[in-house]
Amino acid sequence: MRRMSVTLVAAIAGAGTCAMVVVVSAARSAPQQAAQGKPQTEITFRITGEPGALPRYAVPEFIPLSPDPDTAAAAKLVAQVLWNDLAFEREFSLIPRDTYASIPRARSMADVPFERWRELDADALVIGTIQKEGDQFRVAVRLFSVRDRQSAFGREYRGAAATPRFFSHSIADEIHQTQVNLRGVARTKLAFVSDRDGERIKAMFGDRAVKEIYISDYDGENQHRLTTGRGLNLTPAWSPDGRSLAYTSYRRGYGDIFISNIYQGTIPDNPTRGRGESFLPAWSPDGTKLAFTSDRDGNPEIYVINRDGSGLMRLTSHPAIDVTPTWSPSGMQIAFTSDRTGSPQIYVISADGTGVLRRMTREPYCDRPTWSPPPFNEIAYASRGGGGIDVKILDVVTLAVRQLTFGEGISESPAFAPNGRHVAFSSTRSGRAQIYLIDREGKNLTQVTRAGNNTMPDWSR
Numbered sequence: 001m002r003r004m005s006v007t008l009v010a011a012i013a014g015a016g017t018c019a020m021v022v023v024v025s026a027a028r029s030a031p032q033q034a035a036q037g038k039p040q041t042e043i044t045f046r047i048t049g050e051p052g053a054l055p056r057y058a059v060p061e062f063i064p065l066s067p068d069p070d071t072a073a074a075a076k077l078v079a080q081v082l083w084n085d086l087a088f089e090r091e092f093s094l095i096p097r098d099t100y101a102s103i104p105r106a107r108s109m110a111d112v113p114f115e116r117w118r119e120l121d122a123d124a125l126v127i128g129t130i131q132k133e134g135d136q137f138r139v140a141v142r143l144f145s146v147r148d149r150q151s152a153f154g155r156e157y158r159g160a161a162a163t164p165r166f167f168s169h170s171i172a173d174e175i176h177q178t179q180v181n182l183r184g185v186a187r188t189k190l191a192f193v194s195d196r197d198g199e200r201i202k203a204m205f206g207d208r209a210v211k212e213i214y215i216s217d218y219d220g221e222n223q224h225r226l227t228t229g230r231g232l233n234l235t236p237a238w239s240p241d242g243r244s245l246a247y248t249s250y251r252r253g254y255g256d257i258f259i260s261n262i263y264q265g266t267i268p269d270n271p272t273r274g275r276g277e278s279f280l281p282a283w284s285p286d287g288t289k290l291a292f293t294s295d296r297d298g299n300p301e302i303y304v305i306n307r308d309g310s311g312l313m314r315l316t317s318h319p320a321i322d323v324t325p326t327w328s329p330s331g332m333q334i335a336f337t338s339d340r341t342g343s344p345q346i347y348v349i350s351a352d353g354t355g356v357l358r359r360m361t362r363e364p365y366c367d368r369p370t371w372s373p374p375p376f377n378e379i380a381y382a383s384r385g386g387g388g389i390d391v392k393i394l395d396v397v398t399l400a401v402r403q404l405t406f407g408e409g410i411s412e413s414p415a416f417a418p419n420g421r422h423v424a425f426s427s428t429r430s431g432r433a434q435i436y437l438i439d440r441e442g443k444n445l446t447q448v449t450r451a452g453n454n455t456m457p458d459w460s461r
Contacts, residue, residue, distance in 0.1 A: 245260045256272055
């Protein structure tokens, strides 16, 4: 753990928002919708597939209702991104888009060739239109049952023409919610640390790469830089409402915690106010508190503080090094890493400092615990053994362990998706450190960054 602490200290040594208006629109057959032009309700039934099989979805290009090139390009992009978003959760079987060429393109919601889509064995068909209105797009979408030609879902959206992918993400999340009662992640964000800009800084550990906080969509698109301090900015943590990021910064020459209120454009808050070194912030589930590590009393311990910097409480008190706190979904417990028994292991303690300290792992080396959101009750963590570092998941109740990665590079810093079904982590399996996504069962690995070194991901709620 002393080695872990040195490594940790050495490592630590302008997002916009898309305003969108959603017009809820009633479930009628396609001809009725077109003829009457009346709004639709959100859902009347769930589209199913053959017994024992996932429903088969087709998502052709949206219909451009404006003749300009921007609308035509957006019609293709929105459909492709929506296909990817729906495929990501694997609740539906997505029919490959290269098989759509033989199907005549619909010109409106009223002339959908359902018979031809039935030939492709489609159960569900997503049909959308897109129209340019000044600097905005107006998007209408319907989810049809191919068998009976009824609309199970309908929406209309208006939003900035500059961000057409956001339409896809919104539609995907709402289809998942209405069809399978699943909270999708298409509208969520990733935050991570990157040195991609190639800048260098003179630091106490020598000439080091500048590390800044970046934000992207969940799929790695729209990557942009949040911090601009040309220093070391690390360990980003999303607030529960997804509007703020807490992180560790060495902008003043020592580690301290700052909060960027992303959509307000204000100066970052500094709740820890430079007393000792403070790092590794973790938000409470209600967003009112931060747990963090600090040496302000001489030894790295776990503390809890209110968001505004008041109410400081020391949670641990031990000669060992206690780091990397993470809150349980109830806010009643905090897991953290400690070397109090020799090697770094994961422990759980009550968030008010009372109760019995519970040791959760018994491995050669464990670090960076991250508690899952409901409905799961699991902790993901990095485990060193056999010369490598891998990501594992621990069942909090049974203590059963499930391994997600298997010795391909160094895999660490796991972060759960807000629905608990996926994990983001950093890995050197491709050479440089990059951010990857993987299912909680250890399947469907996806790489989402490629420029520079990218580490310490966190997934917005």
